[in-house]
Amino acid sequence: MPFIKLTKIERKRILVLITCLLIAIAAWLFMALNNKYPYTVKTVLKYNNIPQKKAFHPLQSDTVDLQVEGTGWQLLFSRLRIQPQSIAISLEKLNNRNFILFSEQLYNVNNQLETSQKIISVKPDTLYFDFSEKTIKKVPVRLISELNFVKQYGVSNPIEINPDYVTISGPEQELDKIKEWKTDSLKLDDIQYTTKNMVGMMQSKLKNVSIFPASVEVKVPIDEFTEKVLEVPVKVINNQEYYNVKLYPRKVKITFLVALSKYSQVNEDFIEAVVDLNDWKKLNHNRLRVKVVRFPDFCKLLQIEPGKLDFIIEK
DSSP states (O other), X not given: OOOOOOOHHHHHHHHHHHHHHHHHHHHHXXXXXXXXXXXXXXXXXXXXXXXXXXXXXXXXXXXXXXXXXXXXXXXXXXXXXXXXXXXXEEOGGXXXXXXXXXXXXXXXXHTTOSSSOEEEEEESSEEEEEEEEEEEEEEEEEEEEEEEEOTTEEEOSOOEEESSEEEEEXXXXXXXXXXXXXXXXXXXXXXXXXXXXXXXXXOOSSTTOEEEOSEEEEXXXXXXXXXXXXXXXXXXEOOTTOOEEEEESSEEEEXXXXXXXXXXXXXXXXXXXXXXXXXXXXXXXXSEEEEEEEOOTTSEEEEEESSEEEEXXXX
């Protein structure tokens, strides 16, 4: 195929034509993007001015469609330009009725936007709520923690939570399902001293259930641990036939870690070791496994020696 040969003047004319065309397109885009257009974005609802004496339950999703009027530039970047990513609406009217109209709150909703966009309408415009009498209940606090200690250090006493109960309020049918309330995760690394921390309570996933207080004080008692060995007598359990059972040996050595501050306090009275005669009667074991059934919470069991005992049954 032969190439079209253009003169220098013809090439200049084509370049000018293309330049003019690009400038015209850019000017048209600029004018078009400066015009205002309606477009739709989704946003999440947050509630304020919640009725104090009523427990409410929304009968629709907490996500609504905003009909927004903005320029073409804002339409082009609508996902980035809607700020904040949620809007707050007042539930004050629920003291007298069971629905909320967005059309009554458009002025306040528009004031929450940080841009020149204007919300024209919200879909759905009406939010409906189901009500029940608000009840109050106390539930224990459950600490969620991830604790990492310096070598040979650990928790020397039960962790203290103050208060150890929180008050929750909401509809009775929802509160009946709640038996405890978790904290946010307490994460501590390289611990070697007793610590006190304010830990927030996990936020309620139910909009009609509230919690008080929003945080608790957590005291983690820390001490250095050392190894200790005690000889503990072994008891026989599940001997309903009252056999004369002789164990060899009669005592086992329990090796464990104990806090230095409690080293002298812990003796064999704190520990109970047993063997289960059902291991022989039902499982036909010829040696009985030693189990520790009582042990201090503030100690850490390391070893039982021997772990299994020989025995003689005299009927």
